[in-house]
Amino acid sequence: MAVSLITYATVVFPMHGGDVRAPSAVFDQIFEVFLLLGTAVGVVVVAYTMYHALKYRDDGGETDPYADKVERPEMGEMPTGGTGGRKVFYSFSISAIIVVSLIAWTYSQLLYIEQGPDPAQEEALEIDVEGYRFGWDFVYPNGHTTNTLRVPQDRVVRLQVTSTDVFHNFGIPALRVKTDAVPGQYTSAWFTANETGTYTAKCYELCGSGHSLMTTDVVVMPQDEYEEWYAETNGTAASGNETGQRIATEATALGGAPA
């Protein structure tokens, strides 16, 4: 009986977000490339600038070494441009290509972050997040509300975030998930955590005297432990939407099963 239930649950609701590419992996990859290229471009351009400044420094000599090549500006002349514009265009084109291609490359990653993994591949856990001065409420599909976010390992978690007072911003830096908590509106974000452990969620928008201390724990638990914990919260809350009830049922079903 137990075995057949598990089989059923796995087929209809595949639980594994482990093969889903986590937002933190996407971020790390892009950030690394940008850091590498950014540093390289920075070093080259600054060095190039300094090279020009030093190479053409006035040695204090009487004669102008470039007198035959360039014309020096004179007092009271009508402003005009100097010669050598072609080089400006070459350099500009190179920089434009680097910038545009870099951003274009990140765009496909953005689409992934925006849309999230294919819903058919995963069964997301949906949690509502409410910011208030100065803390966070996490509302689970079964209506359970808590101040500590507990999520299962290797599972896609989708957050619907809002605020009950001022503008906040909910972020879990280690998991590279972040979104604004705007009163009167919802924003969404998703993540998966591949490692169990305790992380910290922080507020990233100034919200008053307690802003600096508006942090809370995010506990990533092994899936079975999570199901156990979740099943226990289920007793009190009968409310919840359709998805919520489905997930709740599923959690109950899995509650006593060995992982």
Place this chain on the structure above:
Amino acid sequence: MSHDHGLPPKSSVSRWFLTTNHKDIGVLYLITALFFLVFGGTLALLFRLELISSGADLLGSMGYNQAVSTHGLLMVFWFISPFAFGFANYVVPLQIGADDLAFPRLNALSYWLYLFSGILMGVSFFQGTTFAGGWTMYAPLNTPAYIPGEGLGATSVVLALIMFTAAVTLGSVNFLTTMYRMRAEGLRMRDIPIFSLSINLTVWMMLFAFAALLAALMILASDHILGTTYFQYSIDGTTMATDADNPGASLLWAHLFWFFGHPEVYIVFFPALGVMAECFQTFTGRRLVGRKWFIISMVLVALQSFVVWMHHMFLTGINLPIKTIFMATTIGISLPFDLMVFSLIYTMAKGRVRFTTPFLFSLGALILFIIGGITGVFLGAIVLDYQFRGTYWVVAHFHYVMVAGATALFGGLYYWYPKITGKMYNERLGKIQFGVYFLGFNLLYFPMFIAWETPRRVFVYPDGLQIWHTMATVGGFILGASFLIMFYNLFVSLWRGEDVGPNPWEYATSAEWAVSSPPPLENFPGVPSYATGKLEFLDDETVVERTERAPGAAAHGHAATDGGTATDGGAVTARAATTATAMESAHEVSGEEHANHASFWPFLVSLGGFITFLGLSGVRTGSVFYLTMAAAGGVATIGSLVGMTREPFHAPEMAIAERWPFERVEKMKLGMWTFLASDIVLFGAFIGSYAFVRVAYGWTAWHHDLIPAEHVTMPGLINTYLLLTSSFLVVLAMVAAERESKRGTVAALAGTFALGVGFLINKGLEWNHLFHISTETFPSGWNLSTNIASSTFYLTTGLHGAHVTIGLIICAYMTVRAWNGAYQGDDRAIEYFGLYWHFVDIVWLFLFPLFYIL
């Protein structure tokens, strides 16, 4: 040749209160801005000290929030832009060949409004707590409901910003009119020196961006003082915020603020870019390479700056197509800067680079800007932006950009110091300052990139980041110390510095270096002209000769009937701008008949405004002290404005000037048009705000839920007819004045006045009725605070009503003057008033359907 425009000598204190001269005002701006640099810098050192270790053990949490918020506001508003405009005031008229700005008294008014707005900002610290919601002032944390205590300090800050914005708007109108009407002969717009050009584009951006900010601030002040609910929202008992009464509140502020806020970045940076380009040209002995493309790049940035604002809001839930568009515009706006950077780099090639203090600061600014630019590209990748949002990456990036701009401006201070004072600073100390400054800067801001995971505006951070924060704090103090060297150097050099001639810098070309240091009050020894392709000063005879030969080049063909007097007070109230004959103007230039250019009114108007606003900050408490202050200040302001209008003030148009593309638009009219352009944006922002909160609420539900049946169309319809008829009467007044019919002019103006008063009475009756209705849905009336629909209705039509009231005051003044025989045969003053009045009517034609029909 020398004369004093009726001004006391510079050694006299009263000179600095009376002056309207652009050079004096430039100096006042520079000194005042440096004061605010010290003010904002001290606050920064305070919170850097706090951050030397994690926790708020020094300032306390609210103290810390106040320090970071006001540091940002002071640096962005009261230091960097006014500092740049100190140079703009001093240098732009000299560079373009004008003897002053177009409206000298308005320029003085801008300065005094700026100073008093800063004082009001300072006073806010003593009203309990000052503003503590960050310089971006996000809603609804910026409303009284979320401000601890009485929150009067926060209200003062909002009002101070409004006063500052008024100063900026007047300044923008003034600079634009000056630059389009007063350029030396032969100087096309594209030919003006690069610093002046950067200022021209800056003021264009200011004109529109600050109008949007003004709308945001007026609405916020109304939420604070009148009790409207634009930026507030409430929750219907349950835990989830889905039943908010005004779900658009937070994002409305974000949109308004960033629509201003992003152009503001370039408003701050462009003058610095202009200074860099000037210093690069002078100290490399090379003309700016790719100058044409440099200018085109700046124009592109100025235009695009208005379509990138949502990149500050990528996480607010805007949809993917919009994100994509704003990502593209953001990358698009970064590219012209690449070109400008390379243009500066190649300007050094084959140059004779001299590492003077101004050049060191300019080169330093370029390098810092390159780093700021590269780290900005990171933010252009949205996936990275999401994670950088609200962290020190953003803090470090924009300090590398903004303070790079400030770095260039400090270079400008050294560059023009000999021009302004006639003395050379100590070069050795200047170089030492640069070294200390550059070290301090990088020690302060670079570690912030490494410690980027620290959230912004917090005083708690992980132990692992302590070393970087400590390093930044040390850097902050080194940076601060470098200014002690600068102040010492510049102060002592006033006495000990070597005297300099007109031009201490080899290869400087622009006109400010062609006159003595400091330049004489009237700027030039003759009428400046570039007609031959090179700067020369024309004497009186040549001017007369040339204007007779080609009348088109002269100011305007005909002589004004009232002897060529003009006033510049309050764009509309001013009398007709004079188009003096070429002959008169030529005399003007040589100073044979110079009118008094001393005026105490700009100071008094601003002082009155300051008292009014300080009073307004506390009226919601009902305190007699504050109410009295508001009333007394109001009377003082209006009295001073009338005094200013009645004061004779002579600022003639130039005899010969390059005026493309506004040859046929005299300066008063051009000033009026530019002012109205910003007013259009102001109303546009109000109407946009209305549409935004209504859509967020639900367009049709709005009408059903929030508006009483008693709010009917009829009063609005009657008012539409009243205003349209009054507009027609203004035209009749012009016709009558042209025909020299005094009776007709008086009758038409009085009729306009009567219809306007009728409009206000009708509106008063309507409002009074709505305030006191008692229905099932609205048992205690429909007033400003009832709901978001009533707030938008009263505030938007109220703003329009205020415009009508101002128009009526002017109209009454003009009716009296017409009665005394003014305007006959010269209807220009009526035309300027008419422009304003028609504009107010047209605005009503938008408001009527939006607030009465839809």
